[in-house]
Amino acid sequence: MSDTDVSVQVATQAAEVSYQRRSPWASMLRRFRKNKRALVGFWMVVVFVGIAVFAQAIAPYDPIEQNMDVILQPPSADHLFGTDEYGRDILSRIIYGSQISLMIGIVGVLISVVIGVGLGTVSGYFGGRTDMFIMRIMDIFMAFPSFLLALAIVSVLGPGMVNVMIAIGIFSVPTFARISRSAVISVKNKEFIEAAKSMGASHARVIFKHVLPNSVAPIIVLSTMRIATAILTASGLSFLGMGAQPPTPEWGAMLSTGREYLRTAPHVSTIPGLAIMFMVLAFNMLGDGLRDALDPKMKL
Amino acid sequence: MNQPFIEVKNLKKYFPIKKGVFSRTAGHVKAVDGVDFSIYKGETLGLVGESGCGKSTTGRLLLQLLAPTEGEVRYEGKNLVGMNTSELRKMRRDMQMVFQDPYASLDPRLTVGDIIAEPLEIHQMARGKEKDRRIDELLNVVGLSSYHAKRYSHEFSGGQRQRIGIARALALNPKLIVADEPVSALDVSIQSQVINLMQDLQEQFDLTYLFIAHDLSVVKHISNRIGVMYLGRIVELADKRELFDSPQHPYTQALLSAVPTPNPLAKKERIVLRGDVPSPANPPAGCTFHPRCPAVMDRCKTVKPVFQNRDGRFVACHLYE
Amino acid sequence: MERKLLEIKGLKTYFYTDEGVVAAVDGVDISIRAGETVGIVGESGSGKSVTSLTAMRLTPGKVVEGSITFDGKEILGLSEEEMREIRGNEMAMIFQEPMTSLNPVFTIGDQIGEAVRIHRNYSKAQARARAVEMLKLVGIPRAEQIVDEYPHRLSGGMRQRVMIAMAMACDPKLLIADEPTTALDVTIQAQILDLMSELKASKGTAILLITHDLGVVAEMCDRVVVMYDGRVVEESDVVTLFTHPRHPYTQGLMKSMPTLDSEEKRLYSIKGSVPAQGSLRIGCSFAPRCEHAMAICREQSPPLQEIELGHFSRCFLHASAEGRTGHEPAVH
Secondary structure, eight states: OOOTTOOOSOOOSSSSOOSOOOOHHHHHHHHHHHOHHHHHHHHHHHHHHHHHHTHHHHOSSOSSOOOGGGTTOOSOSSSTTOBOTTOOBHHHHHHHHHHHHHHHHHHHHHHHHHHHHHHHHHHHHHOHHHHHHHHHHHHHHHHSOHHHHHHHHHHHHOSSHHHHHHHHHHHHHHHHHHHHHHHHHHHHTSHHHHHHHHTTOOHHHIIIIIITTTTHHHHHHHHHHHHHHHHHHHHHHHHTTSSSOTTSOOHHHHHHHHGGGTTTOTHHHHHHHHHHHHHHHHHHHHHHHHHHHHOTTOOO | OOOOSEEEEEEEEEEEEEETTTTEEEEEEEEEEEEEEEEOTTOEEEEEOOTTSSHHHHHHHHTTSSOOSEEEEEETTEEOTTOOHHHHHHHHTTEEEEOSOTTTTSOTTSBHHHHHHHHHHHTTOOOHHHHHHHHHHHHHHTTOOGGGGGSBGGGSOHHHHHHHHHHHHHTTOOSEEEEESTTTTSOHHHHHHHHHHHHHHHHHHTOEEEEEESOHHHHHHHOSEEEEEETTEEEEEEEHHHHHHSOOSHHHHHHHHHSOOSOTTOOOOOOOOOSOOOOTTSOOSSSTTGGGOTTOOGGGGTSOOOOEEETTEEEOOGGGO | OOOEEEEEEEEEEEEEETTEEEEEEEEEEEEEETTOEEEEEOOTTSSHHHHHHHHTTOOSSEEEEEEEEETTEEOTTSOHHHHHHHBTTTEEEEOSOTTTSSOTTSOHHHHHHHHHHHHHOOOHHHHHHHHHHHHHHTTOTTHHHHTTSOGGGSOHHHHHHHHHHHHHTTOOSEEEEESTTTTSOHHHHHHHHHHHHHHHHHHOOEEEEEESOHHHHHHHOSEEEEEETTEEEEEEEHHHHHHSOOSHHHHHHHHHSOOSSOOOSSOOOOOSOOOOTTOOOSSOTTGGGOTTOOGGGGTSOOOOEEEETTEEEOOGGGGGGOGGGOOOOOOO
C-alpha cells in the first residue's frame, strides 16, 4: 500500500496543534462570505446606507420643493422616477426617504435591544421570581398583535417620527427579551461560567465578560431582521397617517398619497412600495445570512 | 496526625424538586446527604463513585459554589458556610477548581492569555507588564509556550486545553485545588501527561488536592487517601493501599472487582452487582446500598449504618459494628 | 482456519469538508472470523468508529478505495436496498450513547420488534413476543411490562440492554459495538460486558468491539487491532498484544495507563498530542511522538509487517527482522 502519496492537508508537524488558527469572528466571516444570499443582502444594505448618507450629494432635486408645472409626470430623463401630485421629484424623495426609514429602523431596534436584552439577561441569569415577573409582563405585551400595539402607542403619544421610533422600540422589546433570555440560559450553565464564579467573579463581571459576549449571536441576527420589521411597521403607520407628517418624504406616506392617482399615475405609489420592499428584503437576507454564518442551528 | 487543612462535617445538599404552576416543592434530591471528611495539607484526597453519587456536588459545596443545605466546611479552622460575599471572595484565592470538560470550561470568546489573566483581574493581583509576565510564567509552568497566549482555546487539543485550565487555577497561587474529573475527557495517551503534570505541580507549589473521578485506577495512582461515595454518602474512606488491598465495604469490593484489568491472563472473580443505583430523590431506607448488597442483613433495611472510624479507616456498614 | 465473516481490505474513507479533505480511514485491513471477538483500540480521531460505520455502510464519508466482504459478498457494491437487507439482520450495531440511540416516541417493544417485522415479516403480535423474549434474554426484569413502556423510564444500563436486545433480535452473525460501555458506570459496565460474553457464547455471534479502554479489550477480545491516525499500527491475538506489544505506540499506551496493580510513582507518558484527524501524513504519523523515531520514519511510511505468525506491526524498527522469522526481543 502506498502511504506517502496522501498529502491531504497541509499542517506543520513542528507545531503541536493545528486545529483551526482563527478567532471565532474570523471563521464566522469566512462562512458569511461563502453565503451568496447573505452577500447580496449585505451589499444591498450597504447601497441603501450609502444613499442615505450621501442623499444631499446624489439627489437631483430638493425633496420638498414643489413644482406645479410638472405634476404627476411619468418617469423621464429629467425625473427618472417621475413626479408626484405637487411636482416633486420622486427619485429625490426616495433618496431622502431612505434616511428616514433607516433611522426609524435602526433607532427603533436600538431602543428595543437596550431594553429587551437588559430585561432578558436579568431574567435569564437570575431566574426565579425575577424571571417570572419580567416574562409575564412580556407575555402580556406579546398578547397584542404587534402592529396594533404600535398603533396604540402612537395614538397615545401622538403622531410623529420620534413617537413612531418609541412605539417600534417598545413593540420589539418582548421579542428581544425572550431571545436573549434563552441565549443567556443556555450560556449560564456552561462550565466556564462556573469557572469564573469559582475565581470570585462578581455577577456584573460574569454577565458582561462571559454571558453577553457568548449570547450576542442571536441578538445580532434578530436585530437585523427586526430592522426590516421596524421599517415595514413605520411605513404602515405613516400610511395610516400616524407616522411621518407631510411633507416629509417618508415611503409609507408617499405610498399612501399615491393611492389616489393609482389609475392615472401608478408610479407615484408603486415606486415607494418597491423601495420598501427592497429595503426589507435586504435586511432579511442579511439577517438570514448572519444566522447561517454565526450558528446554523440557531432557533430564529 | 496534625490539624486538618480542610474539615467537612455533616455536609448536606438537597435540591428541591419543583412541581406544578406555582413551583411547589414536591420533594428533594438528596445529592449529598451527610458527608464527613478531612483533607490534610499537601495530600491528595481522592473521591470516587459512580454518576449521581454526589462526588461533584461535594466538590462544589467545598468551594461554596453551591450553598450547603446543612453542615460545615472548615478551611484552616474557619467555617466557610455562611461567610459573606467579600470574605468568601478573599478565600477563593486559596481554593481553585479544575473542571472536567476542557471544551466547556474555557470561554470560547477569550484568548488563552485573557483566560489565564481572569483570576488576576478579578482579584486585582497584577496588571500591564506584570500581568503579561505572569501569564507567560504560568503557560511555561504547565508546559505550554508564551506565544500560545494570543490564540483562542478552540485552536488547542483537549490535553492542552486542560493545561490551560490548570494554568488558570494556578494563577492566584492557591493552596487547595478541587479537580473534578480532570482527565476523564482526555485520550489515554494524554491522561498520563496531565496526571504527571498535576503531580509535579503539587510538589512544586505545595498544593493540596481533592481529586474527584470515577476511574479507580487514576484515583489510585494520584491519591494518598480515597473516599468511596454511594448515593450521597461516603461509605468507606481509607489510605489508598489499605482500601485497594482490603476493601471493607461490600460496595467498595464490588466496585474494585468491576474494573476491567488490562491483563488478558488474569482470571479474577468479579462481583457483579444486580440492578441500578436507586434515585437520590427516593433513596432506600436504612443503608442505601442494601437493595444491591450481596451481604445484606435484616438490620440493613431499616437502620442507617454509622460512618465510623476503625483504626484510621472509616466504614459505614453494619458488618463491622 | 475458519472462514472470514467480515473482511475489510485496503479501506480508505475520506471526508470532504469545508476545511479540506480529511482522510479519516487511510488504508485499513481488518478481518473477523465467525464467532470471534475482535477489538479495535484507538484514541479520538484514530478512525476506529469510521471504520466500523463504513462496514455498515453508514458513514457520511466517502469510500475512496478498498473492499469490504461480508459473508462472501462484496458489500461496497450493494444497492442501498440490498444493504438494508443485511443491516439489522445479519449485521447489527450498538452505539455509545444509550440515552440518544433510542427513539423516545416509540415503546421499547416497538423498537425491538422493528427488526423482525422488517426482516422476517413477523406480525405485530409475533414481534411483541419476540421483543419480550429478547428482553428476558438480556436480563431485563418484568419484561412483560417493560415491553410496552417508553425509553425515558429506563436507566442508562437498562437502555444499553435494550439496545443489545434490538441488535440481537434477528440473531445477527456480526455485532458491531461502538464504545458500548463508555457512557456507563463501572458496575453497570461489568453487567453489560458479562451480558455480551454470555450472548456471544450462547449465540455464536461475532463481535467487533470498538473501544479506547484497554481493560475492556483484555477481558472481551480474542484478537486486537490497534489504530492510530487512520491506520492499523498493530494487530495480534490479545495475549500477545498485552504481553509482547511491539509497536512503540502500543507499548507507550500500555505503559501510560495507571492500573490497579501498578505501584509506579510516575506514569510513563507519550509526548505530544493526538494528531488532528486526517492531517498531513509524511512518513509514520506516530514519528513526532515516538521515542525511537529514526530519520527514515519522517520520510517514509512503514508497511504493516507480519513480524510473528499472526502478529502484525507497522514500524521500521522491525525492518531488520526480515518478515516473519523474527523472535527478537521486544523493543524497549
